[in-house]
Amino acid sequence: MTVKKAALSLLCCLLSGTALAADAGLLNPMFQDHGVLQRDKPLPVWGHAAAGEQVTVVLAGPAGSSVTATAKAGKDGRWQATLPAQQAGGPFTLTASTKGGASQQAADLLVGDVYLCSGQSNMEMTVARSLNSWGETGNANHPDIRMLTVQRDTATHPLDRFGKPTSWQAVTPQTVPDMSAVCYFYGREMRQIAGVPVGLIHSSWGGSQIETWMPAAELGKQPDYKAGLSFLAKYDRDRRDGVADFVRTWQDWWQQVGKGEPWREVAGSGEGWREMPAGFQPWERWGVADMAKYDGLIWMRTTVTLTAEQAKQAVALRLGPVDDQDVTWINGKPVGTLYGPADPRRYPLAPGVLKAGVNNITIAVIDFWDNGGLYGSAADQAMELADGSTVPLASTFQYKPMKVDMSATPRAPWGAVDGLTTLNNAMIAPIGPYGLRGALWYQGEANAGRPAQYQGLLAGMMAGWRRQFGADLPFLIVQLPEWGYPVDQPVESSWASLREAQRRAVAADAHAGLAVGMGVGDWYDIHPTNKQIMAKRLAQAARKVVLGQAVPPSGPVPVSATRQGDAISIRFSDITGKLSALSFHRPVGFQLCGDAVGSCRFADATLSGDTVTLATGGQPATRVRYCWADSPVCNLYDEARQPAEPFELPVK
Numbered sequence: 001m002t003v004k005k006a007a008l009s010l011l012c013c014l015l016s017g018t019a020l021a022a023d024a025g026l027l028n029p030m031f032q033d034h035g036v037l038q039r040d041k042p043l044p045v046w047g048h049a050a051a052g053e054q055v056t057v058v059l060a061g062p063a064g065s066s067v068t069a070t071a072k073a074g075k076d077g078r079w080q081a082t083l084p085a086q087q088a089g090g091p092f093t094l095t096a097s098t099k100g101g102a103s104q105q106a107a108d109l110l111v112g113d114v115y116l117c118s119g120q121s122n123m124e125m126t127v128a129r130s131l132n133s134w135g136e137t138g139n140a141n142h143p144d145i146r147m148l149t150v151q152r153d154t155a156t157h158p159l160d161r162f163g164k165p166t167s168w169q170a171v172t173p174q175t176v177p178d179m180s181a182v183c184y185f186y187g188r189e190m191r192q193i194a195g196v197p198v199g200l201i202h203s204s205w206g207g208s209q210i211e212t213w214m215p216a217a218e219l220g221k222q223p224d225y226k227a228g229l230s231f232l233a234k235y236d237r238d239r240r241d242g243v244a245d246f247v248r249t250w251q252d253w254w255q256q257v258g259k260g261e262p263w264r265e266v267a268g269s270g271e272g273w274r275e276m277p278a279g280f281q282p283w284e285r286w287g288v289a290d291m292a293k294y295d296g297l298i299w300m301r302t303t304v305t306l307t308a309e310q311a312k313q314a315v316a317l318r319l320g321p322v323d324d325q326d327v328t329w330i331n332g333k334p335v336g337t338l339y340g341p342a343d344p345r346r347y348p349l350a351p352g353v354l355k356a357g358v359n360n361i362t363i364a365v366i367d368f369w370d371n372g373g374l375y376g377s378a379a380d381q382a383m384e385l386a387d388g389s390t391v392p393l394a395s396t397f398q399y400k401p402m403k404v405d406m407s408a409t410p411r412a413p414w415g416a417v418d419g420l421t422t423l424n425n426a427m428i429a430p431i432g433p434y435g436l437r438g439a440l441w442y443q444g445e446a447n448a449g450r451p452a453q454y455q456g457l458l459a460g461m462m463a464g465w466r467r468q469f470g471a472d473l474p475f476l477i478v479q480l481p482e483w484g485y486p487v488d489q490p491v492e493s494s495w496a497s498l499r500e501a502q503r504r505a506v507a508a509d510a511h512a513g514l515a516v517g518m519g520v521g522d523w524y525d526i527h528p529t530n531k532q533i534m535a536k537r538l539a540q541a542a543r544k545v546v547l548g549q550a551v552p553p554s555g556p557v558p559v560s561a562t563r564q565g566d567a568i569s570i571r572f573s574d575i576t577g578k579l580s581a582l583s584f585h586r587p588v589g590f591q592l593c594g595d596a597v598g599s600c601r602f603a604d605a606t607l608s609g610d611t612v613t614l615a616t617g618g619q620p621a622t623r624v625r626y627c628w629a630d631s632p633v634c635n636l637y638d639e640a641r642q643p644a645e646p647f648e649l650p651v652k
Helices: 004-018 133-138 181-194 226-237 240-257 308-313 422-431 451-471 494-508 531-545
Strands: 002-006 036-038 043-048 055-061 066-073 076-083 089-098 102-120 144-148 170-171 199-206 296-306 314-323 323-330 333-340 341-350 355-365 382-385 390-392 398-402 438-442 473-477 512-516 557-564 569-573 579-581 589-595 605-608 609-613 623-626 635-638 648-649
Touching: 002 494, 004 589, 036 199, 043 055, 043 333, 055 076, 055 438, 066 226, 076 133, 076 531, 089 296, 102 181, 102 355, 102 422, 133 199, 144 422, 199 422, 226 240, 240 323, 240 333, 240 341, 296 308, 308 382, 314 323, 314 333, 314 355, 323 341, 422 451, 438 531, 451 494, 473 494, 473 531, 473 557, 494 512, 494 648, 531 569, 557 648, 569 623, 579 605
Parallel strands: 036 102, 102 199, 102 438, 144 199, 438 473, 473 512
Antiparallel strands: 002 102, 043 076, 055 066, 055 089, 066 076, 089 102, 144 170, 296 355, 296 398, 314 341, 314 382, 323 333, 323 355, 382 390, 557 569, 569 609, 579 635, 589 623, 605 609, 623 648
């Protein structure tokens, strides 16, 4: 990106009284060299200038063609202009300039179709980790497929600009290994199908739940989130007040499930405390028998001794990385809490928390899976002073394991992967009104423990993003694939319930399509490597939902389940060719259920045309399920080798 007279632009902003960051460019960072703009739609362009400054935007294309638009910066310095729609092609050069002489340019732009790819780790997983990564990397010469990868970041309110640098990159053997595999392979499919340049905006974070990707306005419409959003708003206004309010809630929870108030205990007193082994490492590696596989809550404590001047100067407590969650007190007063596996903690301190002499620090460290504890080195655990110096915490820590039910542990709403709106604020909101052709969503693993909420949350997220990107924005949703060892009896499955929530949310949305994950998963790995097939299924859905082609968007879709005497008939639509049962003479994976939980049983099935028929055997059958387990074995496909989607339907 070329920047001219940037110093003059900044000087103008300062003279005008506009408070802009020193790195605030005339063009928003979405507009950089090698970017892709959305074809066939008016093109919004925006950025920052001095308040009241007029900005002229020129998009110059091949053969000397150009279009122009103007805008005036508001009191906050933000300006936005709209260029007329352009057909696919390029290269283009975008230039923004002011009468004051500032200008900024983005070169080698293409116009084509732009897609947003978001979700958790299976969207984040890179080409380097995908199937046949060596061959895929070597053949990745696609100058007209470009990707912008948003760096991981969080914010407690929506941001106008990314907090971390980002840039557009063309697909080459050098750039593609670190790109999102699903996003890139999908872009490659769509480049072949639509025949236009493809821009991909990748914004995902492994382990993240859907709530953290939702705008506050939509999340607030869902049950159970108003209190959390209230805590978040208070934390956004004043971090210390927000922490204090939330930790009071956490303490109320602890007094219901735990015993006493360990955050008030003086180091060295009380029963059950042990000395922590030297070295800050996961407690699974301490060599302590009952900690080798411990998941749950452990209380930790230590002290720091300060002079009166140091106590007055102290501005923050550093704890180093903590895994997974902590709640921290000093002298019985809450100072911080965060869920963020292995993320370093730095908690600002309010006046009056510290005192001259010995200060007691108590930490509730909560581990939900895998490793847990305080990491780093002794240097990471310190009191930070205003002059930049630090006072190390005492080298000896004590700990006390306390096994309690952790299923309802309150989590602070300002976290990253488990926060409320925080990833949307930092990683979606800054994309602004950038033109998109569609959005891909591969997420759900982190919400599988709460499937009943997911249909409403997914619908709310789609509605919230459409307010930002356009009311008709198409969504392509990945229905979770199998994971885990198959079972030999019907079971209740949270993963299956979440797949059903995904299916229903898509079925209720005229601008959404479902990419079925069955057959792509891995029994032993939650991150299956065959991202190419998943991308092909997303592209198939896009042909119908995005491009409007008269094709089935996925595999066979259940339409109805009706009683026919002593049998149940399930009719399917969206079939390419005819239904077929792979590797067996009839379909498997169907269950008939009564009204009660645990009443499901496997059912023999026969196949004829577009209908599967199940024999009831004279037993109750008010519901029918297909492919219902964490990792089900099911074999109903069509002639395009597209799998039927897992489902549950009432029998009518």
